[in-house]
Amino acid sequence: MAAPAIVAQSAHDERPMLGAEEGMQQTPDPSSQQQDAVESSTQDLSIPMSTAISPNDDPAVPSLLASIAALGDRYTTSHDNASRLELLAHGRSLVRALETPRETMIKHCWAQPSAFMCLTLGVDTALFHHLSRDPARPKTVAELAEATGVEAVLLARTMRHLASMGYISETAADEYLPTNFSLSLTIPIIGDGYPVTADCNVSLLRFPAYARKIGYREPNEAVGAYQYAMPTEESFFAYQASHPPLLQQFNRHMGGYRQGRPSWMDSGFFPVQDRLVKGAQTGKDDVLLVDVGGSLGHDIDEFARKYPDSPGRLVLEDLPAVVEQIKPGQIDARVEPVSCDFFAENPVKGARAYYMHSVLHDWPDAQSLAILSRIKEAMRPGYSKLLINENCIPDVGAHWESTALDMQMLSLVSARERTETQWRQLIEEKAGLSVVKVWSVGNGVESLIECELP
Numbered sequence: 001m002a003a004p005a006i007v008a009q010s011a012h013d014e015r016p017m018l019g020a021e022e023g024m025q026q027t028p029d030p031s032s033q034q035q036d037a038v039e040s041s042t043q044d045l046s047i048p049m050s051t052a053i054s055p056n057d058d059p060a061v062p063s064l065l066a067s068i069a070a071l072g073d074r075y076t077t078s079h080d081n082a083s084r085l086e087l088l089a090h091g092r093s094l095v096r097a098l099e100t101p102r103e104t105m106i107k108h109c110w111a112q113p114s115a116f117m118c119l120t121l122g123v124d125t126a127l128f129h130h131l132s133r134d135p136a137r138p139k140t141v142a143e144l145a146e147a148t149g150v151e152a153v154l155l156a157r158t159m160r161h162l163a164s165m166g167y168i169s170e171t172a173a174d175e176y177l178p179t180n181f182s183l184s185l186t187i188p189i190i191g192d193g194y195p196v197t198a199d200c201n202v203s204l205l206r207f208p209a210y211a212r213k214i215g216y217r218e219p220n221e222a223v224g225a226y227q228y229a230m231p232t233e234e235s236f237f238a239y240q241a242s243h244p245p246l247l248q249q250f251n252r253h254m255g256g257y258r259q260g261r262p263s264w265m266d267s268g269f270f271p272v273q274d275r276l277v278k279g280a281q282t283g284k285d286d287v288l289l290v291d292v293g294g295s296l297g298h299d300i301d302e303f304a305r306k307y308p309d310s311p312g313r314l315v316l317e318d319l320p321a322v323v324e325q326i327k328p329g330q331i332d333a334r335v336e337p338v339s340c341d342f343f344a345e346n347p348v349k350g351a352r353a354y355y356m357h358s359v360l361h362d363w364p365d366a367q368s369l370a371i372l373s374r375i376k377e378a379m380r381p382g383y384s385k386l387l388i389n390e391n392c393i394p395d396v397g398a399h400w401e402s403t404a405l406d407m408q409m410l411s412l413v414s415a416r417e418r419t420e421t422q423w424r425q426l427i428e429e430k431a432g433l434s435v436v437k438v439w440s441v442g443n444g445v446e447s448l449i450e451c452e453l454p
């Protein structure tokens with residue numbers, strides 16, 4: 001039942017759903033002219049090797065150190081999050097400035113991918129759970145090998161890399177303590193990010209080959225980099241559902257992504273009372289909020305807990321395979337999970353608000369318009385709102401979390417993070433809704449785009 005329901009999403013997808021090879025055959029190889037142009041552009045520019053082995057930006061070091069000292073004073077006095085983030089950004093700039101290009105290259109090509117592999121292996125084998133029991137007592141590789149079933153020589157090598165990267169703490173030869181980071185990997189919504197993105201990132205790593213294959217244009221077809229890389233004929237969501245435990249890990253990862261970030265329903269972001277609750281109808285059948293594509297209900301559960309006295313019903317909508325994963329008692333009893341497909345008619349009509357978080361970024365404009373049109377037809381004029389919780393990337397100075405997510409969308413689902421201009425074009429010019437206001441609290445934090453019927 002579950003998997004076919006998800007595959008059915010392709011039936012609503014107007015893009016042709018081709019087999020991976022079939023899709024590939026339809027796309028042109030770059031012309032030989034394009035390849036000649038690449039070859040001539042990569043001729044030696046005579047950059048001296050000293051450039052590659054000198055700090056990336058030595059002149060910036062003194063002023064960065066001065067800023068870090070001042071920001072450090074501010075942070076150690078206040079411990080507020082804004083100071084922490086500013087200090088962190090300056091710390092990262094200092095690392096980039098001090099590193100040589102060669103060191104940065106080795107970090108990207110070897111150290112970080114290897115650490116990612118070792119962390120995934122550790123999550124897969126419950127290494128961090130065993131390391132974290134009785135956390136103050138150092139554990140030897142021998143005892144961890146016995147507990148995890150990983151051969152000691154293999155475990156010793158992976159743990160040595162994790163220690164050299166600072167992710168676990170080395171107390172003696174082949175003996176380790178957890179750090180706060182590795183302790184956190186035992187929390188499923190944090191640890192599960194590794195195995196699920198180890199799978200997803202295959203398409204990220206294969207993206208350059210795919211882009212070459214399709215002539216270096218922006219992909220927008222159902223058969224994209226993900227289908228090419230895996231290879232599979234299934235859509236991203238269908239593949240997750242048909243390869244347990246990927247879907248479960250993905251949904252938990254979605255829960256982990258949102259932790260510690262400003263939430264639209266907190267004070268100082270979107271005035272829930274004034275814009276949502278005020279004016280809402282209070283009959284026993286009236287629906288206050290529908291979370292469309294709401295996964296395991298992270299957002300609507302948070303709403304139920306934070307606004308226990310709000311009037312009306314709270315509905316969570318997602319595909320059957322997702323809704324079936326919600327265990328009794330996992331979310332607030334007020335939330336009603338409903339299986340549905342957002343490309344089909346919405347079963348809830350005339351709610352006070354329809355809410356979508358990280359949904360439209362999964363889809364190119366054509367499919368996003370199909371989703372929006374289904375919500376639009378369910379909305380009641382002069383009453384219903386649509387609340388879209390997504391990144392509005394600024395034209396200049398984009399935050400790395402938003403741009404990283406944009407690359408994930410590009411390689412997994414041929415979709416995108418959008419700028420505010422692109423959101424307005426999609427919502428107003430193409431979908432025919434009105435943007436009342438874009439509520440934002442800072443770069444790198446998803447905005448809440450409040451929309452109404454015109």
Ligand SMILES: C[S@@+](CC[C@H](N)C(=O)[O-])C[C@H]1O[C@@H](n2cnc3c(N)ncnc32)[C@H](O)[C@@H]1O
Binds near residue numbers: 255317358
């Ligand atoms: C990126 S996740 C976002 C989940 C959730 N809103 C959050 O922010 O944590 C996208 C969600 O869309 C759901 N989805 C995908 N295709 C769907 C469809 N055709 N109908 C309903 N939901 C769908 C997925 O199951 C997934 O839960």
